[in-house]
Amino acid sequence: xxxxxxxxxxxxxxxxxxxxxxxxxxxxxxxxxxxxxxxxxxxxxxxxxxxxxxxxxxxxxxxxxxxxxxxxxxxxxxxxxxxxxxxxxxxxxxxxxxxxxxxxxxxxxxxxxxxxxxxxxxxxxxxxxxxxxxxxxxxxxxxxxxxxxxxxxxxxxxxxxxxxxxxxxxxxxxxxxxxxxxxxxxxxxxxxxxxxxxxxxxxxxxxxxxxxxxxxxxxxxxxxxxxxxxxxxxxxxxxxxxxxxxxxxxxxxxxxxxxxxxxxxxxxxxxxxxxxxxxxxxxxxxxxxxxxxxxxxxxxxxxxxxxxxxxxxxxxxxxxxxxxxxxxxxxxxxxxxxxxxxxxxxxxxxxxxxxxxxxxxxxxxxxxxxxxxxxxxxxxxxxxxxxxxxxxxxxxxxxxxxxxxxxxxxxxxxxxxxxxxxxxxxxxxxxxxxxx
Ligand code: SF4
Numbered sequence: 329x330x331x332x333x334x335x336x337x338x339x340x341x342x343x344x345x346x347x348x349x350x351x352x353x354x355x356x357x358x359x360x361x362x363x364x365x366x367x368x369x370x371x372x373x374x375x376x377x378x379x380x381x382x383x384x385x386x387x388x389x390x391x392x393x394x395x396x397x398x399x400x401x402x403x404x405x406x407x408x409x410x411x412x413x414x415x416x417x418x419x420x421x422x423x424x425x426x427x428x429x430x431x432x433x434x435x436x437x438x439x440x441x442x443x444x445x446x447x448x449x450x451x452x453x454x455x456x457x458x459x460x461x462x463x464x465x466x467x468x469x470x471x472x473x474x475x476x477x478x479x480x481x482x483x484x485x486x487x488x489x490x491x492x493x494x495x496x497x498x499x500x501x502x503x504x505x506x507x508x509x510x511x512x513x514x515x516x517x518x519x520x521x522x523x524x525x526x527x528x529x530x531x532x533x534x535x536x537x538x539x540x541x542x543x544x545x546x547x548x549x550x551x552x553x554x555x556x557x558x559x560x561x562x563x564x565x566x567x568x569x570x571x572x573x574x575x576x577x578x579x580x581x582x583x584x585x586x587x588x589x590x591x592x593x594x595x596x597x598x599x600x601x602x603x604x605x606x607x608x609x610x611x612x613x614x615x616x617x618x619x620x621x622x623x624x625x626x627x628x629x630x631x632x633x634x635x636x637x638x639x640x641x642x643x644x645x646x647x648x649x650x651x652x653x654x655x656x657x658x659x660x661x662x663x664x665x666x667x668x669x670x671x672x673x674x675x676x677x678x679x680x681x682x683x684x685x686x687x688x689x690x691x692x693x694x695x696x697x698x699x700x701x702x703x704x705x706x707x708x709x710x711x712x713x714x715x716x717x718x719x720x721x722x723x724x725x726x727x728x729x730x731x732x733x734x735x736x737x738x739x740x741x742x743x744x745x746x747x748x749x750x751x752x753x754x755x756x757x758x759x760x761x762x763x764x
Pocket of ligand 1: 521525526528565566595624
């Protein structure tokens with residue numbers, strides 16, 4: 329039981345018991361509060377409150393109206409309270425192509441993917457995320473990130489199920505120890521929505537990596553007896569699909585290890601299931617500082633009012649937020665789209681952290697872009713927007729070499745003791761370099 333005694337007991341009626349067990353749903357969970365996350369100033373006259381609220385919240389690009397219309401059409405009997413309950417969203421995920429056909433006219437490529445779903449990454453989309461892509465056409469970027477196509481079944485030369493060689497760097501099940509001072513801790517293999525380009529598609533969604541305390545204790549033991557580990561990244565699967573109590577248990581156990589200085593959580597929840605970011609969750613998380621979060625945003629259309637609110641709650645809890653974005657062919661591979669995304673992220677108080685070249689996982693050729701495209705995007709951002717908005721473009725080296733940063737070449741060479749540099753406008757400048 330949590331230290332704060334403000335939880336209400338809620339019967340677990342919405343979540344099927346096996347699924348509830350898998351995601352760590354617990355009876356003491358309560359649905360998200362519909363209250364605004366920034367308390368409104370009581371001294372302001374009512375007519376000023378809306379204006380004041382607008383000033384506090386950076387206005388997102390659209391309103392929840394399309395989501396409301398989607399709900400009215402497809403879920404007319406579902407109350408707002410249910411819709412905003414993260415456990416309802418998880419229990420009512422779209423899990424098959426036949427379910428998906430109720431919402432989308434599937435293309436032949438999408439229909440043919442049914443076979444890969446038997447053996448590979450399963451299909452799952454929260455009703456909330458589906459509401460963002462219904463009615464937008466088959467080429468719509470968000471649709472392509474979550475609706476499978478037959479191309480996933482075709483492995484090209486150079487692709488592999490585990491391109492980063494994580495299995496070879498795993499001292500105990502569910503733990504990857506690549507860099508000396510930090511570990512990747514796979515808490516479970518469950519996500520609320522599966523991204524078709526997922527680097528860990530060999531693991532996630534297969535129902536084999538559970539929140540099993542014996543496995544977790546093994547991993548904790550390894551961390552405990554390895555004093556060089558100062559940074560633990562909880563990932564998966566998505567750790568925020570665990571219930572508050574389980575997450576609290578794990579964070580508490582990690583916090584008891586003296587040499588663990590920081591804990592990071594990798595999650596896509598604010599983009600695909602923002603309802604999960606409840607006041608109760610952030611109250612629990614803030615007890616485990618220093619805690620950081622790596623969020624996973626792909627496209628500016630994910631930056632909805634709901635996502636803004638989720639990020640605001642996390643930021644208000646003092647959690648530094650960074651975003652990791654995968655560069656994806658015809659999804660976010662233009663300067664304009666990426667600029668739009670990073671500008672939204674900064675307004676959401678999320679620092680664009682990494683831009684990843686898409687890993688060569690099996691069946692990912694239709695998602696991958698030439699590296700030159702990534703460099704072109706960085707060139708189109710540097711100098712044209714705030715430095716805070718520019719992520720580090722990296723390739724995660726196949727075979728387990730770690731992240732390697734890539735930069736456009738701004739250094740043109742040397743003329744005597746002068747360094748020849750090119751600025752963002754392509755103009756040449758000389759810098760008197762000190763010779764060593
Ligand atoms: S949320 Fe992360 S772990 Fe889950 S499917 Fe997407 S990329 Fe993979």
